[in-house]
Amino acid sequence: MMGSIYADAKYQDVPVEEKERLFQEVKADMRWHTTLYGCYECGICVASCPSARFYDFSPRVYAQVMAREDVHTFYELLNDSMWDCSQCFSCTRCPRQNNPGGIITIMREVAVKNGLQSAKTALQAYSRIIYKVMSTGTQVAPDMLQPDFFPDWGPDVVKVSENLDSWRRAIPPETLHTTELAWDVSEQTQLELYLIWKLSGNLDIIETLDEGIFMILSEVMEELLEEHGYDLDEVEVII
Ligand code: SF4
Ligand code: SF4
Known part of the structure; x- marks a missing residue:
């Protein structure tokens, strides 16, 4: 077990046994063995990662910290930056076939299953989405792409909403055209x-x-x- 890469490590009050327990839970996942194959430190994953452009976030850190079994830094990532990952899996361009996004998927599941407060806080804003997905099996329909509906989606949504009729024609399943139909589940x-x-x-x-x-x-x-x-x-x- 290694010490944290951060000199001013947070969560020092959390017992190392608890950090180790959660780390082992991640490692016990059947997908773990398909996520890490050693790191060249080439930075390709960072260059392809959208979250690394906007946040203090690096997929390379995940590949290295998890391979080093640094449970202190793991615990920090588990409670803080991992929620900045957008799960796009662009980082699978890694020449070593590492999968930092996949590691984060497992970590998120462990955080949720263990009811960590950080997971509850991170997911609080998504309660409406969770409800819709669980009650109808779907969430976003094209007619929801309105600037005032999802202002956090940025300026491009304005362009999309202006050409919504074309987008609708381009998306084949009829039931996804409007929220009314998308949410009308048998x-x-x-x-x-x-x-x-x-x-x-x-x-x-x-x-x-x-x-x-x-x-x-x-x-x-x-x-x-x-x-x-x-x-x-x-x-x-x-x-
Ligand atoms: S899956 Fe996460 S870590 Fe990988 S490129 Fe996408 S945002 Fe970055
Ligand atoms: S792309 Fe792969 S080898 Fe390169 S820094 Fe990222 S995890 Fe390491």
Whole structure:
């Protein structure tokens, strides 16, 4: 185990055993062995990373810190900068086939499953999106691309919204043309979605993360499941 690369390491009050435990949970993931193959320090991942352009963030740091098993710096990344990754996987251009974005995917899952406060804070702003995805299986429809709807998407959304009719014609599935249609999901689809969220343990993860959304989702799901003869409390989680 290595010391932190930061001289002024944060989270010094967190016991090293806890940092080690979370690190081992990341390492135990079956995808771990496909993410790290040694680093040339070439910087190609950093050059291709959009988040590195706008934040104090570097995919190379993830490749190196995780390979060095530096649990102190890992813990800092886990609680701070990893939420700046946009999960675009441009960093897989790595000549060593490292996958920093993939490492971050696993780290995020571990942070969420362990109910870390940093994960709750980072995901708070997404509660509406989580609700929509879990209740309808979808979220964004082209007609939502309006400058005042998503101001944080930047100036390009203005250009997109000006040519929305062309964009709609370019996107084949008819149901994605408007929010009204995109969110109008058949009862059978909803039923299957709810069972997937329950059986895969995702509903339990949501409960750890945000009790408010969990309550709302459970209520919505329970009603439909009951209508179809399922009792949400009796459906067994299979993982
Ligand atoms: S997946 Fe994350 S780390 Fe990789 S290039 Fe995209 S933003 Fe950067
Ligand atoms: S592209 Fe790969 S080898 Fe180069 S710095 Fe990034 S992780 Fe290391």
